[in-house]
Amino acid sequence: MTHVRKTAGAAAGALLIALVIAGCGGGGDTALTTTVTETATAAVSTETEASTAAPPTTEPPTTEAPPPMTQATATTAPPEEPAIMPDVVCMNLQDAQDEIQDAGVFFSRSTDATGQGRSQILDRNWVVVAQTPDPGTAIGEGDAVLSAVKIGESDSC
Numbered sequence: 001m002t003h004v005r006k007t008a009g010a011a012a013g014a015l016l017i018a019l020v021i022a023g024c025g026g027g028g029d030t031a032l033t034t035t036v037t038e039t040a041t042a043a044v045s046t047e048t049e050a051s052t053a054a055p056p057t058t059e060p061p062t063t064e065a066p067p068p069m070t071q072a073t074a075t076t077a078p079p080e081e082p083a084i085m086p087d088v089v090c091m092n093l094q095d096a097q098d099e100i101q102d103a104g105v106f107f108s109r110s111t112d113a114t115g116q117g118r119s120q121i122l123d124r125n126w127v128v129v130a131q132t133p134d135p136g137t138a139i140g141e142g143d144a145v146l147s148a149v150k151i152g153e154s155d156s157c
Contacts, residue, residue, distance in 0.1 A: 082104075082138035082139070082140075083100075083103045083104035083105045083138065083139050083140070084136060084137070084138060084139070085100070085103070085131070085134065085135055085136065085137045085138075085139045085143075085144060086099045086100065086102075086103055086135060087131075087135035088100065088128050088135075088146065089128055089129065089130065089131055089157070090128065090157035091127070091128050092123075092126070092127060092128075092151075093110060093120055093123040093124070093126035093127065093128055093146060093148045094123035096108075096146055097110075097123060097146070100139075100144050103139075105140065105143070105144060106141060107141045107142050108142070108143075108144035108145070109142060109144065109145045110126070110128075110145070110146040110147070110148050111145065111146070111147050111148070112148070113129045113130060113147035113148055113149045114149055114153070120148060125150055125151055126148040126149065126150055126151065127148060127149060127151050127157060128146045128147065128148050129148060129157065130146075130147040131144070131145070131146050131147070132144070132145040132147075
């Protein structure tokens with residue numbers, strides 16, 4: 001079918017060129033225009049016939065009933081244990097975030113402990129000086145907040 005569309009497209013393009021030439025030439029070659037028109041019409045007819053042809057028949061899918069539910073398939077997985085906040089104070093910010101992820105929480109937040117509101121773009125250049133919540137506390141996504149300063153700035157570590 002792709003070949004048919006390419007043929008139809010080429011024929012239509014040739015028709016357009018012939019019509020432009022005929023229009024620009026003030027009379028043009030009538031035989032050329034007629035030939036291109038017939039070719040384009042035949043190609044479009046072929047494409048229409050190909051696209052409206054009945055799809056090949058396939059056997060209907062078989063439907064089987066699902067197996068009956070047994071006690072073994074009805075049981076649910078045990079609930080996951082909550083993530084516990086690790087102690088990450090005095091750690092490199094990137095390493096601290098990795099520890100929190102290892103505990104089971106993907107998303108933690110960080111802030112500039114100096115109060116200047118700087119963003120922690122390159123986490124390896126920052127050190128954690130405070131954390132919320134305290135170590136050992138159950139945490140969820142976004143609960144962990146790490147206060148950090150740039151490495152080399154005054155900190156309590």
